[in-house]
Amino acid sequence: MEKQDKIFKLIKLELKRQENNINLIASESYANLNIIKAQGSILTNKYAEGYYKKRYYAGCKYIDKIEKIAINRAKKLFKADYVNVQPHSGSQANLAVFNAILKPGDTILSMKLNHGGHLTHGSKINISGKIYKTKFYNLNKKEKIDYNKVEYLSKKYKPKLIIAGFSSYSRICNWKIFKYIANLYKSHLLIDMAHIAGLVAAKLYPNPLKYAHIVTSTTHKTLSGPRGGIILAKGDNIKLYNKINSSVFPGIQGGPLMHVIAAKAICFKEALKNKFKIYQKNIIKNSKYMAKIFIKKKFKIVSNGTDTHLFLINLNNKNITGIKAEKKLSLANIIINKNCIPDDNKKPFITSGIRIGTTCITYRKIKRKYIKQITYSICEILNNINNYKIIKKNKKIIKKICKKYPIYNFN
Numbered sequence: 001m002e003k004q005d006k007i008f009k010l011i012k013l014e015l016k017r018q019e020n021n022i023n024l025i026a027s028e029s030y031a032n033l034n035i036i037k038a039q040g041s042i043l044t045n046k047y048a049e050g051y052y053k054k055r056y057y058a059g060c061k062y063i064d065k066i067e068k069i070a071i072n073r074a075k076k077l078f079k080a081d082y083v084n085v086q087p088h089s090g091s092q093a094n095l096a097v098f099n100a101i102l103k104p105g106d107t108i109l110s111m112k113l114n115h116g117g118h119l120t121h122g123s124k125i126n127i128s129g130k131i132y133k134t135k136f137y138n139l140n141k142k143e144k145i146d147y148n149k150v151e152y153l154s155k156k157y158k159p160k161l162i163i164a165g166f167s168s169y170s171r172i173c174n175w176k177i178f179k180y181i182a183n184l185y186k187s188h189l190l191i192d193m194a195h196i197a198g199l200v201a202a203k204l205y206p207n208p209l210k211y212a213h214i215v216t217s218t219t220h221k222t223l224s225g226p227r228g229g230i231i232l233a234k235g236d237n238i239k240l241y242n243k244i245n246s247s248v249f250p251g252i253q254g255g256p257l258m259h260v261i262a263a264k265a266i267c268f269k270e271a272l273k274n275k276f277k278i279y280q281k282n283i284i285k286n287s288k289y290m291a292k293i294f295i296k297k298k299f300k301i302v303s304n305g306t307d308t309h310l311f312l313i314n315l316n317n318k319n320i321t322g323i324k325a326e327k328k329l330s331l332a333n334i335i336i337n338k339n340c341i342p343d344d345n346k347k348p349f350i351t352s353g354i355r356i357g358t359t360c361i362t363y364r365k366i367k368r369k370y371i372k373q374i375t376y377s378i379c380e381i382l383n384n385i386n387n388y389k390i391i392k393k394n395k396k397i398i399k400k401i402c403k404k405y406p407i408y409n410f411n
């Protein structure tokens with residue numbers, strides 16, 4: 001018998017790691033087994049360049065059906081009139097939009113990276129910042145979006161594109177103001193709902209489709225689907241939609257990942273269920289609950305709270321860096337990520353903060369009493385950062401909670 005590829009051993013070990021750790025990474029989620037099944041299916045064999053009934057390959061009879069179902073479910077879920085499910089990831093979705101509506105050298109206005117923006121929103125280390133000029137708005141003293149600054153910069157630079165939507169902003173964004181400003185200065189408005197798509201689907205966050213010319217998203221964050229991207233819009237601007245379609249293919253991508261598109265279709269159907277709404281509600285409940293405990297324990301939360309699945313902790317008053325916190329917590333099987341805080345004076349690889357998200361612990365249906373325990377463990381470790389006894393003690397507690405709340409019921 002041929003020896004099994006060691007990759008499978010590593011996958012098993014990764015499963016064990018996921019099961020044995022409390023995951024508080026705000027951009028991650030667990031996909032259910034149906035999603036994983038579709039994503040690991042024979043659909044990976046098929047080339048399907050092009051779109052419904054206009055393919056560059058033969059044999060797309062079933063592929064057409066699958067892609068159409070995915071599109072229709074996404075339309076229903078987000079109340080969209082136009083959907084493209086082909087972007088391989090959130091970054092690809094954004095690049096496709098830029099490529100569709102901008103010319104090299106055009107100006108983008110977006111949120112500053114260390115105030116909560118995303119690399120693909122014109123950061124100079126991303127292709128978006130190399131092709132286009134970028135101006136950045138930021139948070140105000142209260143660590144909320146400075147809408148006056150958005151207006152001021154729009155008036156001054158007349159950006160061809162304004163981007164709203166963020167990676168580490170914990171508050172409800174006022175899409176209406178963005179729409180008003182974009183209309184006033186004749187800019188396109190792109191809303192990138194990558195992080196909050198699940199909350200939007202569950203109607204717990206204002207649906208950006210009503211306000212933006214174009215919406216992009218990932219499908220693997222709060223939405224809890226397969227790793228991938230999507231582009232949506234509302235209205236009847238067929239010319240724009242055709243431009244976006246040709247920008248995705250043949251503009252920046254080749255063949256669509258049909259196994260992932262099938263998994264997206266399953267995820268959209270899941271997200272239409274009442275069960276999903278309860279799940280998303282609990283994500284926010286847990287996030288607010290944890291933030292409140294941290295505040296009580298004298299930790300500084302950026303903007304002093306949260307409306308969503310995530311929040312940032314500013315560790316400056318504790319005299320520890322984000323990277324150190326990340327490392328020490330991971331020794332106790334608690335996985336968070338270091339994150340810049342507004343105007344962080346430390347480099348992105350070091351940072352002064354950490355980001356905490358509650359999607360994964362909510363998926364595991366961890367009870368409040370244990371969420372309190374997890375939060376206490378984090379506080380105790382951060383308050384005694386070099387004390388290995390305390391790390392060890394809490395690791396035991398965390399592993400017990402993990403065992404009680406498995407992610408998957410294998411075996």
Ligand SMILES: *Cc1c(COP(=O)(O)O)cnc(C)c1O
Nearest residue numbers: 089090091118166167192194218
């Ligand atoms: C995660 C994220 C992306 C990028 O998604 P990938 O799938 O990792 O490429 C884009 N925009 C925002 C706001 C994000 O949070």
